[in-house]
Amino acid sequence: MAVLKTVLYLIVYPGILFLFVYATFVEWFDRKVYARLQNRMGPTHTGRFGLLQPIADFVKLMSKEDIVPDKADKTLFTLLPIFGLAIVATAGLLLPVWHTNPLQPGFNSFPGDIIILLYLLSLPTLIFFLAGWSSTNLFSAIGGSRVLTMLFGYEVPLFLAVLSPALLAGSWRLAEIAAFYRQHPLLILPNLIGFAVALVCVQAKLERTPFDIPHAETEIVGGTFTEYSGKKLAFFRLMTDIELVVCSGLLATVFLGGFGGGIFLGFLQFIGKTLAVVFLLSLMRAVTGRIRIDQVVSFAWKYLAPLAVLQLLIVIFIKGWVL
Amino acid sequence: MRLAAFLPELLRHLFKKPATVDYPFQKLEVPKDFRGSPFLRPELCIVCRACERDCPAEAIDITSVNEAEKKFKLAIHNDRCIHCAQCVDSCPTDAMQMDQRFEIAAFDRHDLKMAWDFVRAVVKIKPQA
Amino acid sequence: MKFSIPIGPQHPALKEPISLRMTVEGEVIRDADIRLGYNHRGLEKLAEEKTWIQNIYLTERICGICSHSHATCYVQGVEKLMDIVPPKRGLYLRFLVAELERVHSHLLWLGVAGHEAGFDTFFMYTWRDREIVMDMLEAISGNRVHYAINTLGGVRRDLDEGLRQKILSQLDILRRRTEFYIKIGANEPTFVGRLAGVGKLSKEKAMELCAVGPMARASDIARDVRRDDPYGIYAETPFEVSTADTCDVLGRVVVRVKELFQCYNLIEFMLKNLPSGEVKVKAPRRAKPGEVVSRYEAPRGENMHYIVSGGADKPERLKVRAPTLANYPATVEMLKNGFIADIPLIFAAIDPCICCAERTVETVDLRTGEEKVLRFSELRTLAQERFDKNPRKGTGLWPF
Helix, strand or coil: CHHHHHHHHHHCCCCHHHHHHHHHHHHHHHHHHHHHHCCCCCCCCCCHHHCCHHHHHHHHHHCCCCCCCCCCCHHHHHHHHHHHHHHHHHHHHCCCCCCCCCCCCCCCCCCCHHHHHHHHHHHHHHHHHHHHHHCCCHHHHHHHHHHHHHHHHHHHHHHHHHHHHHHHHCCCCHHHHHHHHHHCHHHHHHHHHHHHHHHHHHHHHCCCCCCCHHHCHHHHCCHHHCCCCCHHHHHHHHHHHHHHHHHHHHHHHHHHCCCCCHHHHHHHHHHHHHHHHHHHHHHHHHHCCCCCHHHHHHHHHHHHHHHHHHHHHHHHHHHHHCC | CCCCCCHHHHHHHHHCCCCCCCCCCCCCCCCCCCCCCEEECHHHCCCCCHHHHHCCCCCEEEEEEECCCCEEEEEEECCCCCCCCHHHHHCCCCCEEECCCCCCCCCCHHHHEEEEEEECCCCCCCCCC | CEEEEEECCCCCCCCCCCEEEEEEECCEEEEEEEECCCCCCCHHHHHCCCCHHHHHHHHHCCCCCCHHHHHHHHHHHHHHHHCCCCCHHHHHHHHHHHHHHHHHHHHHHHHHHHHHCCCHHHHHHHHHHHHHHHHHHHHHHCCCCCCCCEECCEECCCCCHHHHHHHHHHHHHHHHHHHHHHHHHHHCHHHHHHHCCCCCCCHHHHHHCCCCCHHHHCCCCCCCHHHHCCCCCCCCCCCCCCCCCCCCHHHHHHHHHHHHHHHHHHHHHHHHCCCCCCCECCCCCCCCCEEEEEEEEECCEEEEEEEEECCCCCEEEEEEECHHHHHHHHHHHHHCCCEHHHHHHHHHHCCCCHHHHCCCCEEECCCCCCEEECCHHHHHHHHHHHHHHCCCCCCCCCCC
């Protein structure tokens, strides 16, 4: 019985089916907000309000011809999208959506799971680099090297910024951190600097403007994804969508107080808070232009890392003196 | 240099109507004198062949069907036409006119040929400027 | 470790096919090699087969964005050969459309610069405002591109009073929007960070490599055909040459935006002082023998047409020197020691209109690297030899 329940969780909710539906909904929301900010319509005609557009894109990509370059490393080339999807889906399981009561932990909540989540979110970057490298295409190689260069920029501020509220809450477990901030809502305010830093770093991790240098369309054709087509490209795109859901879920859990209130209310809070974070990310995408790779690294180390350290100092100060 | 200098304007656009016209469900009106496709008014044509000579794309074909009865056939190949309206300007009797059609896509280029059979008219030529 | 990246002929950064082979070392470009010829259409040869009137429409189709500049340059030259002077109202209308075309071309370029920098919001906003200009041009001439308003001896259509008032009122909207774009352009840090210091071309180098148009004016060379060699009505209209002295892509943006304001002033002047009268004079069928060089300031720089007439009703030779062709050597100079990430911006900053600039074709043998220019008779001989060696199978269908 418990095995059946676990399988149901893994496949339906919060497993792959739920992640698929919600990720396509979040992509629709992102595209619609981005379009409205630019005075355009966005997806309109596929399904009511264009809601089925991302699913239509996925189905179209799955039905296209799958071309593997002659000189590419075939095993690596084929396996990478599947690995990527598996990694982000596993990361999605760790969000405290279902069992939010820290006294009755489910199978997906244990001390230290915030570290596992951050580690699982760093792996897609490596997957993108390997995808670019195994394509043996000049543009993919440049894209892959840019992906890793960006990793040197945003990873440290992201870790510092996400771990500061965890320090304040005194726990390494996502469910406990969320519960702590639900009980002390005022303590969300000292973490605002960290929230801003984490938003910018998450934008860099997801490779969206202003940090979409690795797959900059007007410069290096497709970057790491140049040689991918058909089902593999569909999986990569689904992977970036689910990564968006997981990152915004992480930010909502750690900074905005998680998803409490039982099954139904918790689910609504999950949708509401993640959509708020996605709205802020889309706003950032529309306001800025793309910056160069050397400017990304210098910006990250000149502004983001000191701000993240400042946030850490504030948290240590409050914890030591006040609490 | 301010960060996000035009954020207020950007947010204002969230509440404005989009600037896109939802073609083909909504269509814009074309202005008067829009250059669509050419057509002939056969009762005014005196077969001077000025339009055939001046057309840059060789889209107009005038052939004689019956020499004695002065019957002619004028064919306009709308697939070759570049819609410049030079034929309208060259015509001395205003027989060539432009209409407002622009949705003229077809699957076969030969579907775009238009032809008129007529008898040559006797019309006073309008005085040229 | 040097390796060479091909940008083009097919590339998302380019709107038209051109081949730029860059030799890069890491992210820094060491050398660039430009290869043209992908868009060659044989226009100069075709112009010898068509009459003077038919050639107006042919020269118009050399380019889509600067179509009126090619048509006007040609018509000016032919009117000089035929010794006819268009009436004043005709000239005013002709150059009203010319300045409106300059506005639409600069707004298009601003959008493209934003898109190449990844700043898609700017791209959408400028192109939305460009629609105002396109609607005005459609009301004046009957079509959004390829206006075909020129004819030998003047213009083909007149402007009525209602339309004149409408254009004046739309000018206010355009002025306000352009000031807004200056605000974004100067203040948005990601945009300025991409444009400042990129694609430097010093004043001496620009003079030496014969840069024209906004490229030269951004390097502080005040050269504009409208002031140096006034044609049409520019001798009597109030107009200043816009320059900038930063010598980089940001300077080119500033020059084009300043030119936009000059265009608005010129359009307002022309509309308010439109003389009455006829719009065209009758032109003869044949032109007197002679040769003429006609110069015109297109949105991209100095456009030159050289026309030779033998007394027939067709030209004997038409040579087109488009401004982008003059800017190519300067582009190679600008690309050296730049980053790969800057290639689209540097290339877009010259406002490339590649199909304007396609004239001769040089073949490069890939295996030996040998280059030569082939005559048409040699090409025909090569084609016939190849056909003799591989006879056709006879399975194709003739489309007509």
